[in-house]
Amino acid sequence: MSYAARFSTWAEVSLQAIEDNVAWFVRHSRARVMAVVKADGYGHGALPVARAALRAGATWLAVARAEEAFQLRQAGLSCPILLLGHWPPEPLAELIAQEISLALWSGAQAEQAASVAGRVGRPARVHLKVDTGMGRLGVQAEEALPLVRRLAAMEGLTFEGLFTHFARADEADPRPTDEQERRLAGLLQALDAEGLRPPLVHAANSAASLTRPHDHFDLIRVGIAIYGLHPSAECPLPAGFSPALYWKTQLSQVKVLPPGRGLSYGHEYVTTRQERIGTLPVGYADGFRRTAGNQVLVGGKVVPVVGRVCMDQCLVQLDAVPEARVGDEVVLIGEQGGARRTAEQVAACWGTINYEVTCAIGKRVPRVYLGEGEPPP
Ligand SMILES: Cc1ncc(COP(=O)(O)O)c(C=O)c1O
Incomplete structure (x- = not known):
C-alpha cells in the first residue's frame, strides 16, 4: 500500500543514501568517522541513521543532549557515543554508567565528573573542548594546558580526547579556519612536549572533512554531509553524495x-x-x-x-x-x-x-x- 494511502504528509528517508554518504568519508579519510546524529539525526530519525552509519563504517556517534545518548543506548547501540555539549548534573551518573563520553571545558566539570565516577564505580570518559575561535563552548586554547595537566592526573577520569569546532570551515576563504587550526596546533605542540596528548584529537565538521584533509586528526565529526545536504553554497558536496x-x-x-x-x-x-x-x-x-x-x-x-x-x-x-x-x-x-x-x-x-x-x-x-x-x- 502506498504511503499516500496511510499518511497525509510524510518524509521518506533512504538509509542506503545515508550509508553511501558515510561510506564516502570512510573511504576518503584515514581518521575514524563519527556520525553526528543529534536533533533526531537532523530530522531524519536518530536511530535508523545511527544504525546505517555504523553499517557503513562509522565507529562513533555524536549527540547534543543526554536524552539523545540514552535513546541510542536503550536501543542497544554499544558503540562509543560523544555528548558534544552541555550536560546537566542529574543525568551525570547515568551518563557515566552508560559509558557516554562527555565534552567538558572547566576544572569544576572535571571534578564533578570524577566525583560522580567514584560513586558509580566506573571512570568518566572525557573530551576536553577547546575554543579556538567559535566562542561558544570550550576552554580558551591559550589556557588549556593547566587544565589538561589536571585532567590527566585526576582519578576517576579517562582523558579520551580533545576537540575544537570550526566556525567558518564552510566558507571559501580558508584564513579564519587556518587561524583556528594554528591555535589548536600550538596547544597540541605543548601537550606533545609533556606527553599529555590524548588518544583522540578531532576538529573537522563536514565542511572541514571535505576540504581540509590535514585537519582530520584522529576522528572526523560529520553531520550535514551524511544526510546528503551541502554544508553551504561555498562548500558544496562533491559528486557521489545524495540527499536522503x-x-x-x-x-x-x-x-x-x-x-x-x-x-x-x-x-x-x-x-x-x-x-x-x-x-x-x-x-x-x-x-x-x-x-x-x-x-x-x-x-x-x-x-x-x-x-x-x-x-x-x-x-x-x-x-x-x-x-x-x-x-x-x-x-x-x-x-x-x-x-x-x-x-x-x-x-x-x-x-x-x-x-x-x-x-x-x-x-x-x-x-x-x-x-x-x-x-x-
Ligand atoms: C561540535 C560539533 N561537531 C560537529 C558537528 C557537525 O557539523 P556538520 O553538520 O556541519 O558536519 C556539529 C554540528 O553542528 C557540532 O556542533
Whole structure:
C-alpha cells in the first residue's frame, strides 16, 4: 500500500543514501568517522541513521543532549557515543554508567565528573573542548594546558580526547579556519612536549572533512554531509553524495474558483481569473513555514503555494497542471518527474539554511525508511 494511502504528509528517508554518504568519508579519510546524529539525526530519525552509519563504517556517534545518548543506548547501540555539549548534573551518573563520553571545558566539570565516577564505580570518559575561535563552548586554547595537566592526573577520569569546532570551515576563504587550526596546533605542540596528548584529537565538521584533509586528526565529526545536504553554497558536496530525505504530501481537494476569490487567512492572495486551486494537508505545525514564496512539485511541475500557510494545510495554484487530481502525490523536498525541489531551495525561500529545514520537520510527520536496494523515488 502506498504511503499516500496511510499518511497525509510524510518524509521518506533512504538509509542506503545515508550509508553511501558515510561510506564516502570512510573511504576518503584515514581518521575514524563519527556520525553526528543529534536533533533526531537532523530530522531524519536518530536511530535508523545511527544504525546505517555504523553499517557503513562509522565507529562513533555524536549527540547534543543526554536524552539523545540514552535513546541510542536503550536501543542497544554499544558503540562509543560523544555528548558534544552541555550536560546537566542529574543525568551525570547515568551518563557515566552508560559509558557516554562527555565534552567538558572547566576544572569544576572535571571534578564533578570524577566525583560522580567514584560513586558509580566506573571512570568518566572525557573530551576536553577547546575554543579556538567559535566562542561558544570550550576552554580558551591559550589556557588549556593547566587544565589538561589536571585532567590527566585526576582519578576517576579517562582523558579520551580533545576537540575544537570550526566556525567558518564552510566558507571559501580558508584564513579564519587556518587561524583556528594554528591555535589548536600550538596547544597540541605543548601537550606533545609533556606527553599529555590524548588518544583522540578531532576538529573537522563536514565542511572541514571535505576540504581540509590535514585537519582530520584522529576522528572526523560529520553531520550535514551524511544526510546528503551541502554544508553551504561555498562548500558544496562533491559528486557521489545524495540527499536522503524526501518530504511529501498529497492533494486533499482540487477546485476551480472564479476571479476575485480571497484565499486562506487574511485573503493575501486573490484569484485574478478562473483559477485551479489545490489544498495540501501540510502546514506550519509540520514544519512547513508560514513564509511567502513557497513552491512544491505537482505532476512533475513546480507550482506556487498561494495564500498564507495554515497550521495543518496550505493551498497551491494548479493552472500549470490541469490533470492534477485529489490523492496525487505532492513533493515539498525531493524529485518528481524530472523536477527537483531541494532542501537548499526551501532554505533559500525561508531565509535560513538546509540544516534548519530538515531539523524542523515536525514530530507528527512520520518518517518512513526506504528498503535497501529500493530505487530512490
Ligand atoms: C561540535 C560539533 N561537531 C560537529 C558537528 C557537525 O557539523 P556538520 O553538520 O556541519 O558536519 C556539529 C554540528 O553542528 C557540532 O556542533
